[in-house]
Amino acid sequence: MTSELHIQERSIVVPGQVLATGLDYLPSKGTYRFNETIRANRLGLAQVDGKVLKTIPLAGRYLPQKGDLVVGRISDVLMSGWRVDLNTMYDAVLSLAEASNEYIKKGEDLTRYFAIEDYLVCKVTQVTSQNLVDVSVRGPGLRKLTGGMVFEVSSSKVPRIIGKRGSMVTMIKKGTDCDVMVGQNGVVWVSGEPKMQRLAFDTIKMIEEHSHHAGLTQQVKEFLEEVTGREVE
Amino acid sequence: MAVKRHDGRKWDEPRPIVAKAGVIPQADGSGFFKIGDSTAYAAVYGPQEFHPRKLHDPKRGVIRCHYNMQPFSGPGSRGRPGPNRRAKEISMVMENALSPVVQLEDYPNTVVDVHVEFTETDAGSRCAGICAAAIALADAGITMKDMVASLAVGHLDGEIVVDLDGVEEHHKGEVADIPLAVIPSTGEITLLQMDGVTDPKLVLNAIKTGRDIVAKVAEVQRQALLDRYPADSPQWKALAKKYTEAKQ
Known part of the structure; x- marks a missing residue:
């Protein structure tokens, strides 16, 4: 029997959806094998890593993990x-x-x-x-x-807010001159000038809402440059 | 014997369905499911801390459903608000219908609360409730091996029908109403009840018909979850305008 992939990288999948058929693919986090198919077991973005299939959750409460x-x-x-x-x-x-x-x-x-x-x-x-x-x-x-403001975001969006090797959060810090701490549990602390705190809050909320879109880092960079009127590294 | 259904539907045609996800921002997950004139809103809170502690299950989480019809939801007369024996029973069958797909062993010592409210009811409310609850559970990011799709089947004077409405339920002749919930991938039945007059052959035929139609319901649920994440780009320009205008 030939193996076949039924989804594209980063497409949204729902529980029970068939991601692939055949025994060549392997289930990982957020997926499971059912007979000859691999199915998603949570709502998320599909990720194909060679022969390994997993889903990145789009919602859900934080589950503590060692080292977080x-x-x-x-x-x-x-x-x-x-x-x-x-x-x-x-x-x-x-x-x-x-x-x-x-x-x-x-x-x-x-x-x-x-x-x-x-x-x-x-x-x-x-x-x-x-x-x-x-x-x-x-x-x-x-x-x-001490000081600053605390707000919550969905914990599944935290990796997007932090970015690859912290690229996104570093940019927000530089763009707003705020101290920003994004916990893996979705609790965010922002400290700085009140107006800038607000800007950091709005930026993070926008990223949270649109986390399933590609190219956010560039968009955030342009946004912060437009608002603050100076270049953001 | 009735020649045609009173509202012009085909025998195996469900009423028009509208489904949405994420209708209650405050909840961890929510779903809306409207089939004909039966409207269900489901809100999922959890997995969350579970009180009282004596009900804890250290091996797996607990799912708790709350079925409630609004007093104004029925046809005309005002219903008596609050919990009643019927609501308690339906809450229980909904729990049993949903728990086979939810991977509760991921959440020991916790509870997942599923609140289902009905603003309008015209038969098939428990089915609409299960469909809305399944959308809400998936929207809450809870791990579940599949959705649960639900629909009523039955017969009117021996003719197999799908999704009976209020008028058909009160048909003068022989009528049976069979609410059915199915796990689409395996075809397993998680809810099967019956009310009315029938014979075993009819029941089996009705279930067979229902299983085929329920796949369509599952597709509507899936689409509702996909529509939750729109393809339109983030409105950075509008947000930037807010700041640049405030500055001037």
């Missing part, structure tokens, strides 16, 4: 750590050992370090099979966030 850089909110102070809301269905815990380079004494008031409603950039260090999550703020670039 995320923006979290302290939702509770525990006996020996903090509970962190990562904008997902599973709560994360920040333990004392992962909270600071200083030694934190027993019985100390933990709100001196992080209080409820504080936002922080942290890294997911561990995820168990039951999706219990541990995070850490020890490491380069991990810190408490």
Whole structure:
């Protein structure tokens, strides 16, 4: 039996749609084999990598994964750590050992370090099979966030907002003179001059809405140059 | 024996269908499904934190459906608002119809809430609800091995019909109404109920007819999801204008 591909690269596929027939193709993330066909199991953009087929999700809540850089909110102070809301269905815990380079004494008031409603950039260090999550703020670039504004985007659009090797987010930073932190969980923190914060917000929201289009980086560059009236590298 | 259907449809012709995805921006995923005069809105929230904790399943997530007809949705008389025995039952059969395709083992200890509201009902509401809910689940990015397409079949005085409307359901002679939900790729049936008078042969024939027609419903659902992501380019110029004009 000959194998045949039924979709084009980057075309939108829906659950159950046949991506390929034949045994030569292999299913990867977001696809599965059903008899002689490979089908999508989520709404997304099809990606063909040689013989491997996968889908890039277009929607969906964030699922924590080890190593992800995320923006979290302290939702509770525990006996020996903090509970962190990562904008997902599973709560994360920040333990004392992962909270600071200083030694934190027993019985100390933990709100001196992080209080409820504080936002922080942290890294997911561990995820168990039951999706219990541990995070850490020890490491380069991990810190408490002060000032600025926080908003949410769909976590599946985050790779588009960051761009290849950070190209998109670097451009937004330069174009708006803002400090921008895009967490893998879809929480975005922007800090800068109020007008520029607004510009960064609008730009990111536009990218989110049209993430399935090609050539966004160039369009964003032209847009920021037009608005700010100066060249954006 | 009726010669023709009262609204001029062919025996195996469903009522006109309109389907959309992403109609409720606040929800994680949403769907709209209108077949004839039955209109369903579905909103999916989740997978999200599940309370009370005693209902948690550590192996797989839980899907929870809420079926609700608006008091003004029926033909004339105002229905009694709020949950009732019938809504509870239909919520349950909808859960059973949808859960075989949803890969709930990806979301342990969580719940996926599916709210289905009806603004207008004229028979076949549970089928419209399942179709809308399947669109909403896919739109929410939840992993599912396929869609679920649903349609009522039945017979009017021995003549096999597809998608009975309110008038046909209240036909004076012998009538059977069989709501059916099918997973298009495998042909598995996830919902099968029956109301009326019939014999086994008719039921089997009706199901056979329904399976063919349900593929058309699945195609409408698929198109609704594709239309959610329009091909028109981002309106950067309009956004830029907003900023350049504010400056002047």
